[in-house]
Amino acid sequence: MGVMGARDRVWAMIGRCDGEGLLDLAASIHGHYCPGLALGVLAGAELVRQLAADHAGMEDVIAVVETNNCFSDGIQVTTGCTFGNNALVYRDIGKNSVTLARRDGDGIRVTYDPVAMDGLRRRAPEFEAMFQLVVRERRGNEADLIRYSKLARENALRVLNTGSDALLRFEVTSVELPPLSPMHDTLICGSCGEAFMASRAVDGICGDCAQADIPCLDGRGIRCPGNSKT
Ligand SMILES: [Zn+2]
Numbered sequence: 001m002g003v004m005g006a007r008d009r010v011w012a013m014i015g016r017c018d019g020e021g022l023l024d025l026a027a028s029i030h031g032h033y034c035p036g037l038a039l040g041v042l043a044g045a046e047l048v049r050q051l052a053a054d055h056a057g058m059e060d061v062i063a064v065v066e067t068n069n070c071f072s073d074g075i076q077v078t079t080g081c082t083f084g085n086n087a088l089v090y091r092d093i094g095k096n097s098v099t100l101a102r103r104d105g106d107g108i109r110v111t112y113d114p115v116a117m118d119g120l121r122r123r124a125p126e127f128e129a130m131f132q133l134v135v136r137e138r139r140g141n142e143a144d145l146i147r148y149s150k151l152a153r154e155n156a157l158r159v160l161n162t163g164s165d166a167l168l169r170f171e172v173t174s175v176e177l178p179p180l181s182p183m184h185d186t187l188i189c190g191s192c193g194e195a196f197m198a199s200r201a202v203d204g205i206c207g208d209c210a211q212a213d214i215p216c217l218d219g220r221g222i223r224c225p226g227n228s229k230t
């Protein structure tokens, strides 16, 4: 169990294979139920079990995710490797895949079987039709939205219940991890008066005041706004 105990509830859910509980927890930060989230929960829980990777969120276990979509929220909740605790490394290649590794770099990478996922999709025609209407075309009425959210949770549970043997592929791997995150001093920007990490200073002031090209992760991936890549 984790040293601080803050995540004991999650480790226990993983230990007793409470996929439904983990899915509900993940949906509470993700905001909706979807197959990608379910796949992330399934993958993350299985990786934690296989690596016995319960930890205290101090960068002793690192997740390297390869997508910034729904999948990654399932990974953050189940593995405890998050954007905020610096145990989440993001590689911008757009795959629903993740590697969970110990500090020495030894880990397990998991990706999903697209044929198996496609088979699941074809066996849920009502969910797919409602997904098209409500999510892709954004033209569902209130009754459609209610029906869709019920179907979405059922469908996510179906992904979980289909299980990792059928949907996921695992490989033992070794990854190059960044060193432990340095602790940075805080500086006060002489121009705007806001506090910022010393490591981000540009000409002694904050990046915004220096009008630096700040890399940004949004729905399009990691970009520099000054760069025309979209
Ligand atoms: Zn989603």
Ligand SMILES: [Zn+2]
Pocket (backbone or CB within 6 Å): 189, 190, 191, 192, 193, 194, 205, 206, 207, 208, 209, 210
């Ligand atoms: Zn400033």
